[in-house]
Amino acid sequence: MDSPNSLTTVRAEPFNAEAPLTALQAPITATSLHFVRGNFALPDHDGRLTIGGAIANPFTLTLDDLCEMPRKELVVTLECAGNARLGQMPLPVGEPWTGNAVSTARWAGVLLSEVLEKAEPSADGVAVSFEGADHGPYHEHTDIHFARSLSLEHALDPAAEILIAYAMNGEPLNADHGAPFRLVVPRWYAVASVKWLARIDVLTAPFEGTFQTARYIYEWPDRPIQPVTLMRPRAKITAPAHGVTLRRGSYTLRGKAWSGSGPVTNVDVCLTGEGDWRAAELEPPAGPYQWQEWSFVWDLRDPGRHTVRARATDAAGNVQPESPNWNRLGYGNNAVELIYVQVQ
Amino acid sequence: MDSPNSLTTVRAEPFNAEAPLTALQAPITATSLHFVRGNFALPDHDGRLTIGGAIANPFTLTLDDLCEMPRKELVVTLECAGNARLGQMPLPVGEPWTGNAVSTARWAGVLLSEVLEKAEPSADGVAVSFEGADHGPYHEHTDIHFARSLSLEHALDPAAEILIAYAMNGEPLNADHGAPFRLVVPRWYAVASVKWLARIDVLTAPFEGTFQTARYIYEWPDRPIQPVTLMRPRAKITAPAHGVTLRRGSYTLRGKAWSGSGPVTNVDVCLTGEGDWRAAELEPPAGPYQWQEWSFVWDLRDPGRHTVRARATDAAGNVQPESPNWNRLGYGNNAVELIYVQVQ
Numbered sequence: 001m002d003s004p005n006s007l008t009t010v011r012a013e014p015f016n017a018e019a020p021l022t023a024l025q026a027p028i029t030a031t032s033l034h035f036v037r038g039n040f041a042l043p044d045h046d047g048r049l050t051i052g053g054a055i056a057n058p059f060t061l062t063l064d065d066l067c068e069m070p071r072k073e074l075v076v077t078l079e080c081a082g083n084a085r086l087g088q089m090p091l092p093v094g095e096p097w098t099g100n101a102v103s104t105a106r107w108a109g110v111l112l113s114e115v116l117e118k119a120e121p122s123a124d125g126v127a128v129s130f131e132g133a134d135h136g137p138y139h140e141h142t143d144i145h146f147a148r149s150l151s152l153e154h155a156l157d158p159a160a161e162i163l164i165a166y167a168m169n170g171e172p173l174n175a176d177h178g179a180p181f182r183l184v185v186p187r188w189y190a191v192a193s194v195k196w197l198a199r200i201d202v203l204t205a206p207f208e209g210t211f212q213t214a215r216y217i218y219e220w221p222d223r224p225i226q227p228v229t230l231m232r233p234r235a236k237i238t239a240p241a242h243g244v245t246l247r248r249g250s251y252t253l254r255g256k257a258w259s260g261s262g263p264v265t266n267v268d269v270c271l272t273g274e275g276d277w278r279a280a281e282l283e284p285p286a287g288p289y290q291w292q293e294w295s296f297v298w299d300l301r302d303p304g305r306h307t308v309r310a311r312a313t314d315a316a317g318n319v320q321p322e323s324p325n326w327n328r329l330g331y332g333n334n335a336v337e338l339i340y341v342q343v344q
Numbered sequence: 345m346d347s348p349n350s351l352t353t354v355r356a357e358p359f360n361a362e363a364p365l366t367a368l369q370a371p372i373t374a375t376s377l378h379f380v381r382g383n384f385a386l387p388d389h390d391g392r393l394t395i396g397g398a399i400a401n402p403f404t405l406t407l408d409d410l411c412e413m414p415r416k417e418l419v420v421t422l423e424c425a426g427n428a429r430l431g432q433m434p435l436p437v438g439e440p441w442t443g444n445a446v447s448t449a450r451w452a453g454v455l456l457s458e459v460l461e462k463a464e465p466s467a468d469g470v471a472v473s474f475e476g477a478d479h480g481p482y483h484e485h486t487d488i489h490f491a492r493s494l495s496l497e498h499a500l501d502p503a504a505e506i507l508i509a510y511a512m513n514g515e516p517l518n519a520d521h522g523a524p525f526r527l528v529v530p531r532w533y534a535v536a537s538v539k540w541l542a543r544i545d546v547l548t549a550p551f552e553g554t555f556q557t558a559r560y561i562y563e564w565p566d567r568p569i570q571p572v573t574l575m576r577p578r579a580k581i582t583a584p585a586h587g588v589t590l591r592r593g594s595y596t597l598r599g600k601a602w603s604g605s606g607p608v609t610n611v612d613v614c615l616t617g618e619g620d621w622r623a624a625e626l627e628p629p630a631g632p633y634q635w636q637e638w639s640f641v642w643d644l645r646d647p648g649r650h651t652v653r654a655r656a657t658d659a660a661g662n663v664q665p666e667s668p669n670w671n672r673l674g675y676g677n678n679a680v681e682l683i684y685v686q687v688q
Contacts, residue, residue: 322434
């Protein structure tokens, strides 16, 4: 059982933890209850962000430098690519996340595109790599840094609103969330939002780092490998909690829904095993990158066990599948969530 | 959360309920905690069992008649064919059983084979139908009785040790468990063990009743329909409960394992997502038809979340699959059980 006032530890070292379900009922997740994902021990960061690679104008930024640039605030829902891994069978390797490796925070920082423009990327640049200060042994590697990349086009696009963030929910970033600064990539699974950001390099060839090409990829049993990119649509049930006992009468089911491919347009609820899906009330998005609220008034008449499923559809027409799309490393499981309650 | 001292209601009317996990730790399940499955309201039973159909010697038995025949006692594990239906995705129709629709009781009664011998089945008999006193509307039927069949060969086989049982754990059968008498078919999913038994008929053609041909059949997506017969091998984890918090140190995992195809020969435990299965300690069967105890001493060293899976293999070489064999009505899901614990 999770405690409503603290994270649930999934791994102690490095610290990985899920949000308690109750924390996901708020529009913004408290910083202390925002899920935490890390591959290595908390790093020492020297406070400098180096921009290099195939650029005309290499430079280094400090937190003070960033704070002097135009400040941008965005509310962004971040979800771990391994969220709901426990729902995949056979169980894949990796952290055993249930479904609470998702949270929403108000991030402040500067636009990555503005920093990159100042660096003057070379005409033959194709990608941008982002390296964290965090490092350590990893599988066959004795010591590697966490590093990821985006296409140069994506990184340079002001409309993508990728942040180099230095504040979270109105406070400086704390150590767990990437102090002194980190990337925040809206719409993408959180792996793209590199924490403890230390280096940005423009590359003239695709980035081949371990966390880009050997992890955070969909290894399908019957299809070519694909990279993990946008968050898939998902509706999360935040009330009631799985397995609780409810009294007969009216109960308002509540939850969140989000997708990296555009706003969620429908959340449907199924209260039987028969497949009769019914439309939930869905709030319009409060911003382009954050989850939406949904609710459904349920008339609980019969004592016994009742199942609840909720399913999101996004503006791009993507619908949650009813069973997981299994892949070897257990990413992107956005199968419809099933809970049950006991009605007295 | 289930209560250790009472059944968990899955449906109130007709009454369907699961055993609490703690009740499954005992070798014999207390009658009040034995799972209950029924398709119709509790019937009025007139106290008579009529043996008819293609036989030379039709007759009727009362409870007194049965009690005067040689008494046979057997410890039998019964499992609902829909047990663990909730683990199948997409969720099939039917009662939403988790994994606790299984129990073990000491049954007393007379051998079905002895009763049938007295009836002198005709030479062209092929099947025996068993009809309960329970009846009611069911899908397109306005009023049908619960009824199932076995092959005549199976029903007549003294070695199959099929009971017409009138006592459970040393007491007369109670209403929920089929008073005044019921069938108990060892090794088979419990659907075969017809409760409130009212009629036994020898048939010269296969039985075509609804509960034989339209329900309790495996409707595979890609294979021909099969009848639900023997219990598939399963290892159940009875301690710890899913999701509990444990302290670091030594913890003894415990559970039960059973199969309708013969004794369980191995229970293996996997404590990671990596697939390194390790042999658990497995007790030999205490009898031919009852679950076996298994245990595994686990050294809990690292704080955080840890998954546990347990997998049974039976003497016929059947092994639990790692993911459910989905079928439309959700029967026979014996996929490896996964729980996790939080270690402090």
